Amino acid sequence: DTEVTQTPKHLVMGMTNKKSLKCEQHMGHRAMYWYKQKAKKPPELMFVYSYEKLSINESVPSRFSPECPNSSLLNLHLHALQPEDSALYLCATRGSSYNEQFFGPGTRLTVL
Amino acid sequence: SQQGEEDPQALSIQEGENATMNCSYKTSINNLQWYRQNSGRGLVHLILIRSNEREKHSGRLRVTLDTSKKSSSLLITASRAADTASYFCATVPVIGTSGSRLTFGEGTQLTVNP
Numbered sequence: 339d340t341e342v343t344q345t346p347k348h349l350v351m352g353m354t355n356k357k358s359l360k361c362e363q364h365m366g367h368r369a370m371y372w373y374k375q376k377a378k379k380p381p382e383l384m385f386v387y388s389y390e391k392l393s394i395n396e397s398v399p400s401r402f403s404p405e406c407p408n409s410s411l412l413n414l415h416l417h418a419l420q421p422e423d424s425a426l427y428l429c430a431t432r433g434s435s436y437n438e439q440f441f442g443p444g445t446r447l448t449v450l
Numbered sequence: 451s452q453q454g455e456e457d458p459q460a461l462s463i464q465e466g467e468n469a470t471m472n473c474s475y476k477t478s479i480n481n482l483q484w485y486r487q488n489s490g491r492g493l494v495h496l497i498l499i500r501s502n503e504r505e506k507h508s509g510r511l512r513v514t515l516d517t518s519k520k521s522s523s524l525l526i527t528a529s530r531a532a533d534t535a536s537y538f539c540a541t542v543p544v545i546g547t548s549g550s551r552l553t554f555g556e557g558t559q560l561t562v563n564p
Contacts, residue, residue: 342492344492369550378557378559379556379557380538380554380555380556380557381493381538381554383551383552386550386551388550393550394550394551426490428492428493430492430493432550433495436480436481436498436500436542437480437481437483437542437550437551437552438483438495438498439493439495439552440495441485441492441493441494441495442492443491443492444490444491444492446490
């Protein structure tokens with residue numbers, strides 16, 4: 339069982355669609371992360387929220403728009419994506435000052 | 451950008467054998483962590499070793515850290531088919547806002563054959 343959940347598990351969208359990825363945690367952690375992972379590659383950091391404020395944006399294109407409505411929820415809004423944006427999108431929370439992270443199961447995104 | 455390198459990139463062993471994976475990094479670190487990822491799933495935190503530690507054990511896992519060589523190794527003893535996964539090292543830098551980041555290595559794909 340994971341205490342970080344992500345929905346949906348799979349998402350197929352066209353380049354003109356608008357969709358959202360959702361992440362929810364019940365661990366009481368105050369830092370939450372979005373990563374993008376391509377096949378056979380390590381995760382690439384996209385955004386970090388700390389105490390519900392955006393603290394790191396890794397120069398991600400504006401077609402990806404993060405949102406942190408409260409300390410338990412993290413959304414990633416998607417609009418006008420490109421086929422190369424197809425990847426596994428992972429959410430994570432930070433456990434302590436040592437920065438061990440707890441990952442959700444991911445959303446497999448396919449952009450047609 | 452990724453600063454870690456892992457070797458080997460792929461490792462195939464028989465059940466019961468030991469598996470050793472290595473990780474090198476470039477900058478000074480606060481700690482180094484190892485994660486496991488089963489195919490298409492999220493990463494699972496395995497073990498963390500602080501910069502002032504040299505060796506740490508957790509069950510069948512043994513991690514070493516050599517800060518003078520900027521390298522770490524992960525040993526999995528008595529491997530099982532269920533250990534088949536990708537293994538990533540990740541470093542946390544010493545200071546600044548970068549402490550919020552994990553810098554991942556490229557990963558080792560371990561296959562344990564029954």
